Amino acid sequence: MERHLKSAGPFIALLALVLAGALINDAFLSAGNLVNILARSSFIGIIAIGATFVISGGGIDLSVGAMAAFISGCMILLMNFLLGFTDSVPLIITGALLASLGIGAAAGLINGLLTTKARIEAFIVTLGTMGIYRSLVTWLADGGALTLNFTVGDLYSEVYYGRLLGLPYPVWIFLATATSGYVLLNHTVFGRHCLAVGSNDKVARYSAINVDRVRTTTFVLQGICVSIATIIYVPRLGSASGQTGILWELEAIAAVIIGGTMLRGGHGRIWGTVAGALILTLIGNILNLTDAVSNYLNGAVQGIIVIVAVLLQRGVWSSRP
């Protein structure tokens, strides 16, 4: 009972923020604003679903923001390039989606293999690949920005702005990713192994678990999540530059931590992560709607929330050995 109460922490915080928002400004509860919050949360949210796997498996991935920028750049270049060969825009977009998933999975695989086979700490590996992807996209854009051709952009923007049953597609994709993530982490052998590896990799090895494969898979999942997030991000702006996705890695990690997943691994909460991503977006949104705190303090409020979340967690887990 006590445990259920404590794991409900992020959801209670989410509810409190919604109440606060409603009290502060009437515009907050408007359908337009709520839908906007959900849609904006979905980029970080989807990346954070992947991060939940990496972190609960005992790793960390700092490269996701740079990876998102790099994949965006590649997608735009590819779509512009394909335009010279075919007029079928849907075909072009499909090609770009597949390429995006492929690049994401490959980038994750590289992170994973460097961590497990080369035995370099995930923090160092992903710090390195973060720099690599970031400078690659800057180089591809020649220091400026890569812009998607209008012909493609018009149709592709449907992915971001289009709606199904009143909700934008990104929100549905976020929900689908989270649901799949939840099932994978909590109801499959892989998810169980992932938690075991994050909890104690020696025990996992002695329990006949292929520790390296599980760890590597978490990074591949992270890469795929980044690519999904990028697929819905590209039509929003239609461009990519060296500034795309800056600090997303920290926002994703923050969402995971706020959601109740422990940085030291072994415990993961997908719906907590979803709540964490929503909380981060809500803070910005509420600050926009009030004059009490400057909007420039958005980062500070988010920082405080992360720290408080960890303090509360310690209360939860300190009774455990």
Added chain:
Amino acid sequence: MSQSTVQLSPEMLLEGRSISKSFGGIKVLHGIDIELRAGEVHALLGENGAGKSTLCKILCGFERPDAGELISAGSALCLRDWDPRKAERRGIVMIHQEFNLAEQLSIAENIFLGRELRRGPFLDYRTMTREAGAYLRSLNCELDPGTRVSELSVADRQMVEIARTRVGNVRVLVLDEPTAVLTGAESEVLYELIRKLAREGVAVVFISHKLDEIQRLADRVSILRDGNLVGNFAIGDLNREDMVRHMVGRDIDSLFPPVRPLPDDFVKVLEVRELQVRDAPEAVGFDLRQGEVLGFFGLVGSGRSSLLETVTGLRKPPVGSRGRITLNGREVDIPDPRSARDLGISYLTKDRAGRGLLLDQNLRMNFSLYALSRFAGALIRAKEEASAFKQAIDEFEIRCPSLEISAGKLSGGNQQKLLLAKFLAAEPRVLIVDEPTRGIDIGTRSQIYLLLDSLVQSGTTIILISSDITEIIGMCHRVAVMYRGSLAGTLDREEFSEREIMRYATGLKSRTGNSQMKQ
């Protein structure tokens, strides 16, 4: 209180009276008396788990006794806040089996770690280096104090540990199995040092399993068994046979179920040939017969776990070595623990907390982790998993206040039962259990023995690695005895005797040139 004035024996430096200690309700020391006198080398002898290390830790302040007193310089010490710092101030220091050095710092920095000399606000490297050099030379050790510890051999590190005690101030030096990690020549250097310190009036205590070393070095021997002091002897009053007898001499009581005879036409389940274990002196081979309990006995560090971890794919053999493993007549390849599991061979680690159980996870997750595929297709069948778990809790009599607690909250005995349940969920045909009853109370031990017996009855073949000789004798059809990484010999049940087994385990006897077990 009055110090005896008519004293023929040398000055008493430290005396323990009726020292008792329990861990988690299990009594590990029962009223031990020990006297440490100036200039005497005092050996502590006993089987693994007899309480030697605990006694030493109490003497040096790393543990506090539950009852009893320590008397130093004629006065009883206050034991309520007895700690290593207070002990050190009285010149009582311990050299642990595992060294505690900062690898990346120099010898001098290590020797002065935590008590650095300063000149003004800055570290006084020159004086520290000079004094460290002086300490080392007083140990007849010519190391350069500026050398990094990471570059030193094990023996040199040990010297640094000893030098760190600031030799001049030490009255009582306690060494926990100091030669376990040393080569023969390195041990000689240490013996010489111990004799020198004793001549200078230090009381030296050392734990050892090596009977020859005790005979050569010690003036007195205290022998412990199951936390009791068997006796305290002058070295001249004992021969090696006596030592072994005192160490193990106890009746095998009704703790063990009767060993069932094997049929004469036994089948070999597992044949291991020419298996080279990393860092072992030679390749090893052995056979396992259908339905038997094969014991692996040896002292700590004799290579039993390494051997069986290599068999089950947990350790990689050295590159290029070609061991052969045959299971039920078919040659098999076991590159990883998963293959072992799928072939029906399970290894149950002795390191319950570090390698056996996820201490911060709940019992159910621990239970199903090893045999998870039994309860899963694409998804885990939660109901099936939960009911198998509940059944295991009943069957293995795992006692827990709630099924939701984490495994770390279970007592040692219940953790061991959970570990057994976890590995038996895979229904192995060959079960390798490593020290299944270490640190476990007598009631649970007996439960575990009955469980192993029922497994044997149902056709499982068992390898029992144990450092408890009574357990080996009580449970096994045959025993393979290891000594320093080699198979010293294999004994059939008719040949079992504690003394005979101990002779092999201590290197007194070996079926020479026969590291392959007789077939």
